[in-house]
Each structure stands twice: as C-alpha cells, then as structure tokens.
Amino acid sequence: MGFAAQRFNVNLSILFTELPLLERPAAAAAAGFGAVELWWPWVGSPTPERSELDALKKAIEAAGVRLTGLNFYAGQLPGPDRGALSIPGEESERFRANIDVAAGFARSLGCTALNALYGNRVEGVDPAEQDALALENLTLAARAADEIGAVLLIEALNKPESPRYPLVSAPAAVEVVDRVNEATGLGNARFLMDLYHLSMNGEDLPSVIERYASRTGHVQIADNPGRGAPGTGSLPLADLLDGLRKAGYDGWVGLEYRAGDRPSGSAFDWLPVEQRAAR
Numbered sequence: 001m002g003f004a005a006q007r008f009n010v011n012l013s014i015l016f017t018e019l020p021l022l023e024r025p026a027a028a029a030a031a032g033f034g035a036v037e038l039w040w041p042w043v044g045s046p047t048p049e050r051s052e053l054d055a056l057k058k059a060i061e062a063a064g065v066r067l068t069g070l071n072f073y074a075g076q077l078p079g080p081d082r083g084a085l086s087i088p089g090e091e092s093e094r095f096r097a098n099i100d101v102a103a104g105f106a107r108s109l110g111c112t113a114l115n116a117l118y119g120n121r122v123e124g125v126d127p128a129e130q131d132a133l134a135l136e137n138l139t140l141a142a143r144a145a146d147e148i149g150a151v152l153l154i155e156a157l158n159k160p161e162s163p164r165y166p167l168v169s170a171p172a173a174v175e176v177v178d179r180v181n182e183a184t185g186l187g188n189a190r191f192l193m194d195l196y197h198l199s200m201n202g203e204d205l206p207s208v209i210e211r212y213a214s215r216t217g218h219v220q221i222a223d224n225p226g227r228g229a230p231g232t233g234s235l236p237l238a239d240l241l242d243g244l245r246k247a248g249y250d251g252w253v254g255l256e257y258r259a260g261d262r263p264s265g266s267a268f269d270w271l272p273v274e275q276r277a278a279r
C-alpha cells in the first residue's frame with residue numbers, strides 16, 4: 001500500500017511559509033493538493049478582525065482546497081509557546097475568547113478537526129493547577145467542536161524541542177483525551193498522532209500505532225532527523241502509514257514538515273501528483 005492508500009493534506013503553517021498567508025492555499029492547489037490544514041494563523045490575536053477571517057476564507061475557497069484541520073490559538077507558535085489553554089491568567093482568557101471564533105471559522109469552511117495545544121509548564125505554578133485549568137478549557141473546546149460536528153484533537157509534542165510541554169508521549173496525550181471525554185460525555189476528543197514528535201521522543205512507533213490507532217483523530221508526518229519531507233531522514237513512513245491503515249485508521253495525514261532550502265512546491269517529489277488531490 002505505502003503512501004498510495006492515504007489521504008494527505010498540506011500544513012500551510014510550515015509549508016509554503018515563504019509566501020504570504022493568503023497566497024498559500026493557491027500554492028498548495030498549484031502543487032496538486034486538495035486539502036490543507038493550519039495552525040492558528042493570527043499568532044498575536046485570538047480574535048482577529050472579521051475582515052481578516054473573511055479574507056482567509058475567501059483565499060481558501062478561491063483556491064478550491066478544503067480546510068481539514070485548524071489549531072486553536074496557541075500563543076507564539078512557532079516560538080516560545082506551545083499552547084495557551086493551561087496557562088493561568090491572560091493566556092487562558094485568550095484561549096477562551098478564541099474558542100467560538102476558531103469553531104465559527106472552521107464551521108464556515110466545513111472543517112471538522114480542531115487541535116488544542118496544551119501549553120507549557122509555567123515556573124512557580126503548581127502543575128495540578130495547570131491541569132485543572134486545562135481540563136476546564138478543553139471541556140469548553142470539546143463542546144464547541146461538538147456543536148459544529150468536529151473532533152477536538154490533543155497532540156503530544158517532543159521533549160527535546162518542547163522541554164516545558166507536559167504531553168511528550170502518546171500515553172500522556174491519550175490520558176488527557178480520556179479525561180476530556182469523561183468530563184464531557186461527548187466522545188469527540190481524539191489523539192493527534194504526530195509521528196515526527198513521537199519518534200523524537202524515542203517511542204516505539206509500531207506499538208503506539210497498534211495501541212492508539214482507534215483513538216486517533218488525525219495523523220501528522222515529517223521525517224526524522226531534520227523534520228523534512230519523507231525520505232530525507234530515516235523513518236519508515238510508508239510502512240508506518242501502512243500499519244495505521246491496517247489498524248483501522250482512515251483519516252487525514254497532515255504533511256507537517258519543512259521544505260528546507262528549496263521552495264515548498266518542490267518538496268513533494270516523494271508523492272506522485274495523482275495521490276495529492278484528496279478533498
């Protein structure tokens with residue numbers, strides 16, 4: 001099966017970033033893709049002007065691509081932050097203010113997956129206090145996602161690059177997924193299985209796949225080392241995606257890798273054009 005059996009979408013917050021935001025959807029379409037995903041695009045603003053939301057919606061629609069995933073506001077990302085929802089005070093408030101805006105934007109484009117990054121540990125704050133706040137905020141986010149028919153994704157990052165992020169293993173993220181589902185009774189919280197982050201953590205990927213594929217709502221890939229395109233590192237990504245398929249995962253696979261020195265449009269030679277057009 002290899003890559004042929006998957007539905008791929010392009011992450012426009014890491015690929016095509018040499019272009020202004022509003023030009024990226026068309027660039028993805030020109031490279032043959034039918035679907036895209038985004039981190040929250042307005043890094044400094046959880047509640048951007050209506051005109052900014054409308055302009056991005058128009059750019060996505062005009063490009064003829066589908067938005068299949070969107071991150072909630074997550075602070076300065078990429079940057080020092082890794083989410084806002086477990087940070088007491090202003091950041092938590094900003095996350096809350098963003099929930100309906102992000103869900104509304106997702107709904108307006110038929111996007112049914114919202115990713116909520118947990119946030120870093122804060123020096124001097126009790127981790128238990130941060131976890132209690134996180135559960136409250138994730139509960140609100142799960143309800144908002146449910147109202148638009150979406151899943152709420154919870155992602156494990158990697159410890160070397162995110163040393164203060166507490167969810168740095170598949171079991172740690174899945175435990176939060178379970179807690180949110182218990183709190184809401186909705187069952188729409190799902191694991192975001194990012195194979196790059198998990199491999200950076202030294203996890204046994206085939207066994208993570210076997211164990212958690214059924215609770216996975218989205219998959220992201222990059223090769224390791226280097227966070228580049230498949231084939232630039234040593235991860236057996238075709239085999240791993242085969243394993244996911246066999247384990248019953250049939251959702252989207254997000255291409256969340258860096259193009260390196262070349263233009264993003266030339267970073268897809270590993271994927272035949274006819275396998276890029278899923279929508």
Ligand SMILES: O=C(O)C(=O)CO
Nearest residue numbers: 039071077115155194
């Ligand atoms: O920050 C990252 O690396 C992410 O994967 C965010 O979704």
